Each structure stands twice: as C-alpha cells, then as structure tokens.
Amino acid sequence: MIVLGLVLLVAGFFLGIHFLTVAGILVLILGAVLMVAGGTGHPVGGRRHYY
Template sequence: MIILGAILLIVGMLAGISLLSTVGGILLVIGAILWVLGATGRAVGGRKHFF
C-alpha cells in the first residue's frame, strides 16, 4: 500500500492531477500506519501482518 501510494503521489504531481496526489497521499499515510502497528506486534483487523 505504501508503494502504490508513493507511485500515485508521484504520477499525480508529474501529471498535475490533484486527485491522484490526494489519493496517493492518503494511501501512503494509511500504509505507514498499518506498517508501524504491524511492526509493533499489534493485531489490526484480526491480522498480525500486512504485506
């Protein structure tokens, strides 16, 4: 999710499409939060790991 968010953010900035930049930024933040929670061993949504 982090990689997809980064790709959408970059493409949105290069193409000048603000919707892609917004969605990419949101995916990047959500992916980072899930990664941190998974790294601490906390189960999120019933799952221990998000890949």
C-alpha cells in the first residue's frame, strides 16, 4: 500500500490531478499505519503481519 500511495502521489503531482494527490497521501498514511500495527505484533485483518 505504501508503494501504491507513492505512485498515486507522484502521478497526481505530475499530471496535475488533485484527487490523485490526495488519494496517494491517504493510501500512503494508511499503509504506514498498517505496517506499524503489524510490526508491533497487533493482528491486522486476522493476520499477525501485514505485507
């Protein structure tokens, strides 16, 4: 999700589409939160690790 967020962020920036930039930021933040939650041992979506 972090990679997808970065791709959307860069695409939105270069194409000038504000929606893609905002979506990229949101997906990037969500991916980081899930990575931290999975790394600390909290199950995310029924799994111990989120990849």
